[in-house]
Amino acid sequence: MNRQLRIANRKISHVPPLSRFGRSAVAGEGLYYWLTLFLLIPSFSKATELPMINLEGEAQGTTYHIKYRDERQRNFKKEIDSVLITIDKCLSTYQADSEISRFNRSEMHKFEWPYFYPVLKKSEVVFRETNGAFDPTVMPLVEAYGFGPKKIRLTEPINIDSLIQLVGFQKISFDSLSIRKLKKNIRLDFNGIAQGYSVDVVAEFLESKGIDRYMVEIGGEVRTKGQKGEGQVWTIGIENPLQPGKMLTTMKLVNRAMTTAGNYRNHYESNGQTFSHIINPKTGSMEQSSVLSVTVFAPDAITADGYDTAFFVMGLDATKRFLAKRKDLDVYIVYTGEDGQPKTFITEGLKN
Template sequence: MKLMFLLLLAFIPAFGQGQGSVSLGESMVSLTGEAQGTTYRIKYRDEQKRSFQQQIDSLLAEIDQSLSIYRPDSEISQFNRSMSHRFMSPHFYTVLKKSAEVFRDTKGAFDPTVLPLVEAYGFGPAKRPKGTFVNVDSLLQYVGFQHITFDSISVVKQKANIRLDLNSIAQGYSVDVVAGVLEKQGIKNYMVEIGGEVRTKGQKNDGQAWTIGIENPLHPARLQTTIKLHNRAMTTAGNYRNRYEVNGQVFSHIINPKTGEMEQSSILSVTVLAEDAITADGYDTAFFVMGLEAVKQFMVTRRDMDVYILYTDDAGQLKTFSTAGIKNL
């Protein structure tokens, strides 16, 4: 699950058709609408006050047609039902390529073949009854991105019953695609937010930086902090909204693909800043699975990203960890 910074709403991990509205300020254009099972909010400075909403909605629907596991006619659903698939759009290949990078760099903490486990725990499109027994050992044989091979033309399973779920990275990719639309039109100052994933460039009308808020996970109606974002993307993964409890056991949608178990971690949310949203989106859930100490070690050599983690100590008190690059923001 992704957390919404600006509106403090829960991200719904589904995809759907877009619809929205346009608001024109002095030179600031604001677009709002619904797409991919969530909402979007886009602001940009344009002296011509042009609206690109129709083009943006069309692109988001196109990505939905490629990557939504909630659509039986999508490319990814077609692949999940077969052993191979020839790409019909550039979206599937682009997101798979980034997924392979994050899978490799996090040593499997990010693994988009985790769908059988996600469904078994009662999340995703399968609508399995929540809280039922999950035979982890029997399902782990169907998890492993190493069993997927692909090039720019097609993707192939090396093992039957492997299925892909790219929801944990596709939203960030969508943000980048929308940002690309604006930049091709000469827009130099913008903020794109889809389901809580954000990318900015330039400044707002008043010359100030785009300021993005992060929720306090212990008090979700409150902001924990704000970050000034300049020419960067920012995404957050958290486990305190998309969850349920049965017989005293808490079930969370964040699952360790190596063990098959739901993460029982002191970490409550992970925010990642990167040059683009697909990178931030790919690593935020992986960092959640890796744990605080492993993330600290990982970030020593990764100067291209920054991270802000909210967690609880042994006394249940909220604590923070942030990399050096984020402290001045």
Template sequence: MISIQGEAQGTTYHIKYFDKKQRNLKIAIDSILLDFDKCLSLYRSDSELSDFNKSTFHRYKSPYFFPVLKKSKEVFEATNGAFDPTILPLVNAYGFGPTKNKNPENADINSLLKLIGFEKILFDSYAVRKSKPEIQLDFNGIAQGYSVDIISDFLVGLDINRFMVEIGGEILCKGYKVDNKPWVTGIENPLKPGSLFCSVQLSDRAMTTAGNYRNHFEKDGQVFNHIINPKTGSMEQSSLLSVTVFAQDAITADGFDTAFFVMGLEETKHFVSKNPNLDICLLYTDDHGNLKTYLTDGIKNLIKEL
């Protein structure tokens, strides 16, 4: 097994794979992730996404922009707008985006809501435009999962079919390790960050997690967290602590984990019951502050609490 690691998208990546030719692919993978960043990064002023956010029309230069728009529309429509990439004006207003707002308590949410709504974005396979110049896209809720798929497709194209790709906690595994044993990963304990709640056996599937227990801050007694409801403009205060989604590809899982956080416990359970291609692990607190788990049937035999 070959193991490589590095940094990309402001986080780290770890990739393990079995290759009969024993190729070290780190240089090629770093190059792909750099090109991906040049397209979809919010934190590069020269990225395609930044260019579009400063204009009203953009013709794609890379192969990455259109697929992420297409999947974003799919998840936006399926979740009735719970996932919405036009949320960037709100993200910036609350102090979580590249444009830091030092006074989030003074944000004019009502006026910013007029800029929110993925239906205001029009695109085809060649270009994308928006109805108002102030509208801005934020793919942070889906792009990292997509980058996992990109690297996975790259490995498959080289006839490598046994691997684990992990970027910033978003994971896709294909095939098995030695002796037909599945890859093993884990889900973090949201009440004890840095330690695992459970282990997960994963093969031929993607797994992504969204949580509100890390990315938050407090100012003047008010807690601001990065899970924002695009329909109300408010930060979600929920019993949900983390949402892990299992799907055939990481871009799908990543888009839905963000949406499910906004939708909440009961609505998410109902949604997944009608979408058997998705499985979920929800970690939440009950009325007494105890950590509780909800698992769909498709993954119950793959998860072992620690």
């Protein structure tokens, strides 16, 4: 008999978060999004079914859950932990000696680890295709609003006009070997895309070992391949943004990735004002929108992760127009209608 396992990601207080590394404060996110996974654990009534390997751990200020089937029953936890630690050393703004932190303090940097350039390149693609709704140079605004590593809380208004001068992906130049600033004091924050990238790196590691049936989840970002069991697909739950901790719906995820952005988790109040982690890099303001959460489905997790907060910033109508030309992407958007009631928009690719 099958039974359900509910896995709710928790903040691990003793692990330095990567701005939760994947729900960053950019229009590229600062949210550590709690995605609830409903994973049906198969019975092993068929003698030919391979036992499931289950790995769990802590990384990047959050938890991970990885499931796969392997004829050789190999346990790759040690190797996966090593990969995730190395990604932190490259992309974590919470580590003062990471590659990205050292670049933020300098004017030019030659890449050391193989992770910086792919994330930078993908960021450029999403920045251009969304007309700047996603922009990893938003770090000065992220810190000013109190969502950076220092976790300050605003007591006085910030000078948006001054800070917005330090934002703009066009103010950096890079190739596959190095990156340099075209304007002083530009700083990067990959927290809106790096956790999705981490999921892809782990998925590709498993595939390099001959694993073709897996589910990789880090901090709520998910990618799957193959069937979970005989006649079974991976089933993932989407959290209700109006009732955090409760499932809104479930979706079948087949050879695809899924990530979510929302502003109902990572926020704080100061002097009667609510500050949200989702910042519009084009205006410098905290985003006020009818959109409550955006879940993006894409071929890989870095793509889904890059677009989810961009769509949040763009709003429902602009996102619909964008997706009319992008059949490789699907979305499940929860928003507040004109009557004040929650509504959903689902692309055709998910309705089947």
